[in-house]
Amino acid sequence: MNVLLLFIPLSLLLEYVFHSPPLWVFATATIAVIPLADWLRKGTEQVAARSGQTIGGLLNVxxxxxxxxxxxxxVLMSGNVMVVKAQITGSIIGNALLGLGLAILIGSFGRARQKFSGVxxxxxxxxxILVVIALLLPAFFDYTERLPGFAATSEAARDNLDEYLSLGVAVVLILVYALNLVYTLVTHKDVFALEEEEEGHQGNLWPVWKAAAVLVGATALIALESELLSGALEASSKVLGLSPFFLGVVVLAVVGNFAEYISGSYFARQGKIGLAINIAVGATIQVALFTAPLLVIISYLIGKPMNLVFSSPLELVAIVAVALSVITVTKDGEATWFEGVLLLAVYVLLALAFFFVTPKAEAQFIPPGTPAQVRTVAA
Incomplete structure (x- = not known):
């Protein structure tokens, strides 16, 4: 994994020295994020060894x-609001289906089944369930406003209503997420505490300063590589013949959440399937209840407003599919390798649908706020 760190200086050289084609910059920056995400995992694992699996799992997420x-x-600062929404959808389905599926499958090798806390x-x-309701509501509200007898006076008025509702939903979701942390980590800590391993952490623990330095350093480098990614996204999509939407749902989402995939599979292999589920499903919940609402608020602060209206029916179906699949697999308090296969199969089916939903030749991005006449001509 550390060999991939070489892609960090390589991506910088390609961008700022050689001024290489965007596709090369996009590819090298994408690969560079992977080992950085792994170092984030290592840093949080060191913290978890001191604070316990429950706090460690939260920090990992x-x-x-x-x-x-x-x-x-x-990506939002570059004006690609559509890609950001696609990335949110991709993160939700990727963490809950790909991340959890891999963790269960890898952790089940040599084990008939793995048990975890049903509570x-x-x-x-x-x-x-709250995630499903919160993300479906703005979309159905927008659809309702388009119906005869309910429609707003103009498209601009409807967009304003979507923005107001999205901001309100964002505030509620962040508040609920904060209260959930209080509930699980403070008032009902004993109920939701994960079982700790008796043997403790294997190997020597890092000093606190080293763990903090790794977390801060990895985060800063990820920010640098993210800037390269966003700048090369649109041009790379044209060269690859893929829509920016697909790159957001699959590529950016997988790269951005690679740390969770590594951590979940790592802990599941150690027999800590409860922690793996906390990381995979917890990451999904955090994306929907904290990251997405926070992006809505940030978007207004930077002048690139984004709402929570997922207009693609396929995205809404994917979100519902995530909830149904995870609930079905985890409701009995145990997991087998075949259940991991089922989760991975659902992810592959959704990824295929997202790949074919838009013609590959369509790579033109229409910035938000473009007049309707220009949008029609571009379409």
Missing amino acids: TFGNLAELIIAIF NAGQLNSML
């Missing part, structure tokens, strides 16, 4: 999603 948040902010899984599943 938070710093893992930090990479995605940084990427999304830079903790039930809490996560309840939060997933």
Whole structure:
């Protein structure tokens, strides 16, 4: 994994010295984020060894999603709101289906089944239901406003209503997420605490300063690579013949959440399937209840307003599919390798649908706020 760190200076040289084609910059910056995400995982693992699996799992999720948040902010600043929404959808389905599926499959090698806390899984599943409601509501509100008899006076008025609702939903979701942390980490800590391993952490623990330096350094480098990614995104999509939407759903989402995939599979292999589920499903919940609402608020602060209206029916179906799949797999408090296969199969099916939903030749990005006449001509 550390060999891939060579792609950090390589991507910088290609961008600032050789002024290489955007596709080369995009590819090298994408690969460079992967080992940085792994170092985030190592840093949070060191913190988890001192603070316990529950706090460690939360930190793992938070710093893992930090990479995605940084990427999304830079993409948002470039005006690619559609790609940011696609990245949110991709993160939700990627963490819950790809991340959890890999963790269960890898952790089940040589084991008939793995058991975990049904209480903790039930809490996560309840939060997933809230995720579905919160993300479906703005889309159905927008659809309602387009119906005869309900429609706003103009398209601009409808957009304003979508923005107001999205801001309101964002505030509620962030508040609920904060209260969930209080509930699981403070008032009901004993109920939701994960079982600790008796043998403790294997190997020597890093000094606190080293763990903090790794977390800060990796985060800063991810921010740098994210700027390269966002700048080369649109041009790379044209060269590859892929829509920016597909790159956001699959490529950027997987890269931004690579730390969770590594961590979940790593801990599941150690027999800590409860922690792996906390990381995978917890990351999904954090994206929907914290990262996405935070991006909505940030978008207004930087003058690139983004709402929570996911207008593609396929995105809405994917979000519902995530909740149903995860609840079905985790409701009995145990996991087998075949359940991991089922989660991976659902992810592959959704990825195929996202690949074919838009013609590959369509790579033109239409910035938000473009007049309707220009949008029609471009289409």
